[in-house]
Amino acid sequence: MTKSIHALSLAGAFALSISTVLTLPAEAAKKERCYGVSLKGQNDCKAGAGTTCAGSSKVDYQGDAWTYVDAGTCKKIKLPAQSDGMRRNGSLKPLSRDPA
Amino acid sequence: MTHQNAFFEALMTADMTPPDGLIGHSDGVSVGQRFNVYRNNVFHNLIEALQAAFPLIEKTLGAPGFQILAKDFIKAHLPSHPVLYRNGQALPDFLSDYAPLAHLGYLPDLARLELAISEVCDAPDHTPYPAQNLTGLTETDINELSLELAPSVRILGSPWPIYMLWAFLTDKGDAPDMKPQEVMVFRHEFSPIIRLLPPGGYAFLEAVKGGEPLGEAMTIAEASDAALSAETVQTIFNDVMQYALVKSVTMKGK
Known part of the structure; x- marks a missing residue:
């Protein structure tokens, strides 16, 4: 008897997880790499063989470090200006500002 | 020489x-x-x-x-x-x-977690098994289904609050309470993901990774951790499906 109850919850949980993932709009899952927006030590990583570069950026908003953000939002991220007053924006390509 | x-x-x-x-x-x-x-x-x-x-x-x-x-x-x-x-x-x-x-005392397990994070970053890619092929299964089908998970999936148990330590040290959480914790670590696209496993989750995933059919894995996990609940299983299935961590499936006797 116990077993059939568990069978039900197992099957229900399994089916629910699948129906949830199938109804997610594909767009919601899309991410883009955004350069120049990561806080120090919190960047994501493309993880080439033998590297662990996630979390390796040395300064805030390092230009060649990136973070995954929702697609279409990278350039809109608000960032503080640089010390010389120049504006900071996120970029889909690596930047030369804020070097490591 | x-x-x-x-x-x-x-x-x-x-x-x-x-x-x-x-x-x-x-x-x-x-x-x-x-x-x-x-x-x-x-x-x-x-x-x-x-x-x-x-x-x-x-x-x-x-x-x-x-x-x-x-x-x-x-x-x-x-x-x-x-x-x-x-x-x-x-x-x-x-x-x-x-x-x-x-x-x-928690340093060895913290080092094990960091090693696991490096390993999942380095783990091979997999082609996810299409979730739509898993709809419409009967209860019996699901009980007898074995899942081969993505090569990056690791599980780690510790007598220390390994997840809270990780969260605290990466500025994502408060100072840890001293209690045992278990985690699942895997790679999604290019980033390692660390998930706290609810009670019984480690035993369940260990059995699944060992090739046990889901029904059997549930029985094994219940025997090893009385606290295993339907929510635990739901949480794990949700992560497995959301991050497309199923590589292949086999049905008992087929």
Whole structure:
């Protein structure tokens, strides 16, 4: 008897997880790499063989470090200006500002 | 061989006079000084490789403490693999026996977690099994279904609050309560993801990874952890499906 109850919850949980993932709009899952927006030590990583570069950026908003953000939002991220007053924006390509 | 042995011994021993027969530039810098630079570079590079692989151990100990640990570790475990992070593979066990840090009992498991994070980043890609093929299964089908999970999926259990330690040290959570915790680590696209496993989740995933059909895995997990609940199983299935961690499936007897 116990077993059939568990069978039900197992099957229900399994089916629910699948129906949830199938109804997610594909767009919601899309991410883009955004350069120049990561806080120090919190960047994501493309993880080439033998590297662990996630979390390796040395300064805030390092230009060649990136973070995954929702697609279409990278350039809109608000960032503080640089010390010389120049504006900071996120970029889909690596930047030369804020070097490591 | 004796030349190599003497060279090696001098390399590993701070301030030791270099072996006979070494020649340097005749620019006033002694062979001993040059050898010190070389020795320093060798250790510096190996320490940097360990720093890159174990940033949270370094954060816990502070940079000077980590340097001491790293030097002691490197002397006991010389590089054995061209992939740099793997040279830290023995660090968890080394920490278990390392008297100066015996008061930080959670360090070995924290190192195991960091090693797992490096491993999942390095794990092969997989083609996810299409979720739509798993709709419309009967209860019996699901009970008898075995899932082959993505190669990156790792599980790690600890008598220490391993998840809270990770969250605290990466500025994602408060100071840990001292309680046992279990985690699942995997790679999604290019990023490692660390998930806290609810009670019974470790035993369930261990059975699933071992190839047990889901019904059997549930029975095994219930036997090993009375706290296993429907919510635990739901949480795990949700992550497995959301991150497309199923590589292939087999049905018992088919």
